[in-house]
Amino acid sequence: MNNSDGLTRDIAKQTMQNDVVLNAAYINGNWVAVETAERGDETDIHPLYDPNSGEVIATTRLCTSAHVETAVNAASDAYASWSQTTVSERARYLNAIAESMEQQFDKLVGLSVLNNGKPIEEAKIDVSDAIACYRYYANLITAQETWSEVSTSESGIRLLKTYAPVGICALIVPWNFPMVTTAWKLAPALAAGCTVLLKPSEVTLLPELMLGNILSAINMPKGVVNILPGGAEVGAAMTSHPQIDKVSFTGSNVVGEKVMSQAAKGIKDISLELGGKSAIIVCADADIDYACDLIIGGIFTNAGQICSATSRLLVHQDIKQSLFKILKAKTESLHIGDGFDISTQMGPLVSAQQLNQVKKYFDIAAAEHLNCLTGGEIVDGSGYFATPTIYTDVPATSQLWMEEVFGPILVTTTFTEEAEAIRLANDSKYALAATIVSADEKAALDMVLQIQAGHIWMNEQQIVLPEAGWGGFKQSGIGRELGADGLSAYQKSKHVLLPQ
Template identity: 40%
Template sequence: MSFLEYAPAPESKSILHLKKDYGLFIDGDFRDGHGTPFTTISPADESPIARIANANTADVDTAVAAARRAYDKTWSRMSGADRGKYLFRIARLVQERSRELAVAESLDNGKPIKESRDVDVPLVAAWFFYYAGWADKLDHAGLGPSPRALGVAAQVIPWNFPLLMLAWKIAPALAAGNTVVLKPAETTPLSALVFAEILQQADLPAGVVNIITGAGDTGSALVNHPDVDKVAFTGSTAVGRAIARSTAGTGKKITLELGGKAANIVFDDAPMDQAIEGIVNGIFFNQGHVCCAGSRLLVQENIHDEVIDRLKQRLSTLRMGDPLDKNTDIGAINSKAQLERIRALSEVGEQEGATRWSADCEIPAKGFWFAPTIFTNVETSHRIAREEIFGPVLSVLTFRTPAEAIAKANNTPYGLSAGIWSDKGSRILGVADRLKAGVVWANTFNRFDPASPFGGYKESGYGREGGRHGLGAYLQSGWSDALPASRSPRPSRAIRPSTKAKPAEKAVRAASKGAAS
């Protein structure tokens, strides 16, 4: 027998108390939606998990109204210290129910349980703990004394890190004093609905967080709702562009975290074994469904062959299969549509003349799967070197000098992240300074921390999430209003004249928008 064919070690699903039907979480309770419900499936075997309510525009109105009510009556009147208490409580409950959340996430998303267990869920708790600490310290957020919340935040999140993206959105919004309507992705609503149960358990006042499920039209109705003050979106650049267009001139504050085509630069003096690990982690972590994935490997020409050789050896040890098995390294592709996109772009890669190599994995009969793949002989003009594939596909390019590496790394419409591998500190600092990317990792990749701001240049979006900067995205300066928000909630938009914002406030918004762009 082969030791490496480890006996199955599946995480038990029994910890997850699945309901057959999940409603919309509005005003503190689950309720039916008025759209046609849909079924969420496990991408690993296409089996149905649960029926999910679908929010139509009336449901969106109800949710936004609930959030507005909670903002006016409760949340904006509460002291920062008390808001912090709720956030700490949520963080602890996330830790207590971490196994359940990890199972829900892996089941619905297809990512390996070891990633949801060791990365996603611990980071979710960390995010709530971090922003819980900020709730009573907003004077130090960099916006002057007594900054004010924005109001109701509409948040639309993607399917690649369903629960983590929820935490990135909800934690800073609540800490800053906003209320939230959040829409998880159509294919991955489950963990957000389990999280809604946690909110009930935490006794979070009704309406402070509302979670509505549905497809793109639900999201569109939400971000375009007239009573929304802030829009935060993570997802594709195409949708981000549409949101930017439709919210322009409405006075809504907006944060967009979009696509990427990150360069992972390996110099010939890199710590080789760790660089190989970093390349693997950069592109094959979470099946490559990572906006900041290191999908373009830029390797110094003199070590190209060795790197590729070692990379292939390492990829051959990756274990693809049941996402709930604790030894699985590569899980399922999240949806059929995404699998088709990955396949199509890979075929384009071959047609354009790049050399394809895929790890020899046994592909399960059911579900959506794609073997870890690397393309060599990729030129900067190839589509696989320019477009975001959002899958376990690595494009390898070479460079000769640091200057060429920097030029090639920056030669993309995106600018979310980048990686540098070198044993030489001065080179790392010098190159990092010249990379146009929101996050630059040195001798590591795909590491996240709630204290570190995250966001992109160019078509990768604007605004930052995480850290003090992420908090600022949900605040406005207190100078434009004599009274701090905690004692003077703004009147509901619904009863306001159509100009919506007071002139002074509008000017502040315009200025902050100008500064952001």
């Protein structure tokens, strides 16, 4: 294995042993032990896996609803003072989190590869993106005016506007981008003056739990951030708790519907970032070689485990043959392997459950007699590996065309007119993202106005900037993260009317 990058599995395991606190929750500024269940058996032991090998690398115990109650009380006690801190003080803590993450950059990358399976280069991007997010919101909140004057139609009256934090927030993040999705929620929540309960995914706890150490090291006031490693019980207790003012959830639509129902009691503010079945449209005038790079990046990065994955390819009929020839060759040349090997371009699925999900769709494709251009197989041996897969001439009635797979599977069809491409792109219950590949910028921008998606890339890889709002339409969710919209999600405006 080529690991000249300096990060190895042994080093990551050493970091896990030395720096990650397991069997505990981070509540009120301290690690609180999660005790063995009263029943005295081992059914409450939760394993953590290395997806590259399928090996159990650690075990821990998950929180219960009792820990949620304690954490809510801590967040409530901290809210009065934290919500009234100056923006410069909040910015200082956000920058301190970013600085501490920078200092532990290699450790965080190693834990992400070890527990999530990401190739090293992808894990580096993730940690860098998280750091950039904390810094962005530190700058944004500092620049926001405490008071602004609003023009009115009435003479002799002044109208002032300010912002208040929404309150105590429950943040629930997924396993596909540990640390990144956490930063998307936590950074604006802290910037706004909220206190939080954070539930990281129980699948990828190792890199997420490092945050507790960071918060202690920077002397974050007690109770402002509480980290609860737990399963569905903890999530439900958070989203239904009467003292929680806002819920922000990223995950599947099935769970998102439950979260929305639970949050309805008490009329909580809610943000949902859910599924996607995004389209990539390749026009007749596109650079075919570059288009293939964008297609591959859009579906095989993170082994396709991305809500915005452009998993539906719409290619102009005139370039179909040339494009598929190059796309097949490039896909088959991808190096699939261990995330700690720096030559790896696509790593494993995150878990046996996710591998089985992908296998289910391979079986459906076979039952539907789809034309497999390449792939369609589970890789024999250890770890949770599937081949990068492309199906061509897939009908819109196919389950693979309609449903989110969350794996390295691309389905394709062709079009002859731009109007047809737009119709096909919009023919989905999801509307999160899209990519357009075209030499004609004006024509592509005209298409952008007609495509139902919250985030669209034009002739570019799926780069996500902290300045750009993130979120979709239809069943892809409610609200926006990142950008100024992300800060607004954790604030309520207040208006003051007074005489001139």
